[in-house]
Amino acid sequence: MRAGLDMKAGLGMKAGQGMKAGTRGGPDPQGGPDAQGGPAAPATPAGPAAPGAPFAPSREPVLDSPAPWVAEHIRRFEETGGVPRPGVDDLLLTTRGRTSGVLRRTALAYVRDGGAYVLTASNGGSDRHPAWYLNLLADPRAVLQVGRSTFPATARPATAAEAARLWPRVVASMPSYAAYRTATTREIPLLLLTPSS
Numbered sequence: 001m002r003a004g005l006d007m008k009a010g011l012g013m014k015a016g017q018g019m020k021a022g023t024r025g026g027p028d029p030q031g032g033p034d035a036q037g038g039p040a041a042p043a044t045p046a047g048p049a050a051p052g053a054p055f056a057p058s059r060e061p062v063l064d065s066p067a068p069w070v071a072e073h074i075r076r077f078e079e080t081g082g083v084p085r086p087g088v089d090d091l092l093l094t095t096r097g098r099t100s101g102v103l104r105r106t107a108l109a110y111v112r113d114g115g116a117y118v119l120t121a122s123n124g125g126s127d128r129h130p131a132w133y134l135n136l137l138a139d140p141r142a143v144l145q146v147g148r149s150t151f152p153a154t155a156r157p158a159t160a161a162e163a164a165r166l167w168p169r170v171v172a173s174m175p176s177y178a179a180y181r182t183a184t185t186r187e188i189p190l191l192l193l194t195p196s197s
Contacts, residue, residue, distance in 0.1 A: 062094055062103040073107040082147035089173065091117060092145040093193075097131075098138035106132050109174045110146075113166060116192040117144060117153065120170050125183030133189065142193060151195050158190040166190055 064074050076084035084090055094105045110117045121133035136155040144153045171178045181188055
């Protein structure tokens with residue numbers, strides 16, 4: 001599914017800029033190197049932007065996750081004005097594919113920490129990092145949709161101290177994360193996304 005990215009201004013960043021973090025990861029377990037839970041999408045008719053290219057406001061197509069349950073979650077998010085699961089804080093995250101350059105969107109639960117949105121890279125307890133996390137390590141610029149509001153944000157990995165402080169809140173908001181943590185030998189990272197101006 002494609003959706004237009006509705007932002008007032010592009011997000012400028014030079015190619016090659018990104019977060020430095022050691023990761024174990026690799027291709028998405030569904031087969032694509034940077035898809036949000038599925039294989040890499042074909043290029044748009046105009047061709048995808050190069051990785052690290054600015055987000056093009058309202059001109060660049062955004063591909064939703066090809067994973068059926070995630071696509072359904074995105075559909076419910078849009079139909080309910082951002083409340084697909086009452087009692088759970090959900091958002092839509094748009095990242096740029098680190099190898100394809102295509103904008104990709106997925107749905108995630110979050111907790112707040114001051115002005116930041118905290119995302120958990122659980123990947124359902126898989127031994128591989130989720131593609132969206134790897135995309136953000138390569139290019140920390142993102143677009144968040146929370147409720148009916150859409151805005152640019154910048155991601156960074158939580159420090160060890162922040163992760164230790166935030167993990168109990170993350171599990172309180174989504175108890176399945178505790179089981180995911182025991183299902184993998186991978187450290188499940190937390191990312192903080194701060195709205196950018």
